[in-house]
Amino acid sequence: MGWNSANRIFDPVARALIDTGADDTTKRKVLGDLIGELQDGDWDTGDESLEDFLDDPAIVAAFHDRNVHTQDRGCCQRTRLAEAQERVTKALTEAFGAEGVMVQVSPHTAAQVAIDAIRDLIGGEQP
Incomplete structure (x- = not known):
């Protein structure tokens, strides 16, 4: 069973890091760890969150580190x-x-x- 509600956890954290001006290394580490934990909880809609952050290379990299890609691989x-x-x-x-x-x-x-x-x-x- 999937866990779509994890998007409601991930997205605000990612936006807060962007809004506060976190550097790319921090975003990649913090969000990579968060993605891993959410995946452990059966988050299967991470690609939907990734779609919302395609303009941020550090966030895209955090998803790629955890083997999450958009369905069309446009993120790559x-x-x-x-x-x-x-x-x-x-x-x-x-x-x-x-x-x-x-x-x-x-x-x-x-x-x-x-x-x-x-x-x-x-x-x-x-x-």
Whole structure:
């Protein structure tokens, strides 16, 4: 028998962590532990709560740590996109200077750095 009412426990805790500005590490740890405990109580609708927090990578990661995904696996796509964006930003920053510092580079050069970062992310061959 499932436990749909666990959503009424999880969702307010997740929102409180967001509203108070908890860092990603804290959200992932606290909510991961909570998800585990709720699963032990037969929570089988965690994917419904996950749907409500797809815009928060730390919360998505907490669900993924406990093997909870949306039915369409759209949560995984968002996670991959967020990781790709982080890697591209990091590669551009490393190649052209610290964040907030304007450096003149050609669009071609910037594009090549971004392409290389994406290839690295997906494990593609480098030219």
